[in-house]
């Protein structure tokens with residue numbers, strides 16, 4: 001334990017995802033020794049992002065206005081929606097340049113162990129988007145792990161009765177992993193080879 005503000009900084013850093021107590025301490029001491037101008041840039045970036053960035057009213061992606069860049073773009077096909085877990089998955093898929101539709105960000109995946117159910121995700125918002133009949137295909141691109149598969153099955157059961165084409169990314173993605181860790185070529189191929197889900 002350190003004195004006052006130093007310990008406060010370590011505690012705050014330690015609350016970040018993936019930062020354990022040792023890393024928190026290392027980052028804190030790095031910042032203590034860093035050039036004040038460098039630290040100010042970090043502080044400014046944090047304040048700016050919290051002041052300016054929000055989540056898109058339609059798809060839940062990160063946005064700097066009511067709608068994100070993709071929902072605002074009239075060239076994007078409004079009839080196909082790719083459902084992903086997190087905004088970082090949108091970034092990974094955009095890099096492949098294989099997909100010209102729109103997205104829906106769930107904000108996570110179903111995980112009974114962590115107490116995350118469908119009501120904790122943006123499923124209701126997805127159903128609302130489907131109500132006007134413009135969307136005809138849903139591509140489920142949740143992570144290729146246990147939670148992602150459970151979420152895909154849940155969504156497919158929910159969506160299929162609506163008469164939509166419900167597809168899942170082709171296999172070939174590293175199983176047990178995270179969508180963002182797939183390389184662009186593999187992820188691009190998984191899009192091309194997407195298959196209908198049978199439930």
Ligand code: ZN
Pocket residue numbers: 056057058059060061067068069070071072
């Ligand atoms: Zn959007």
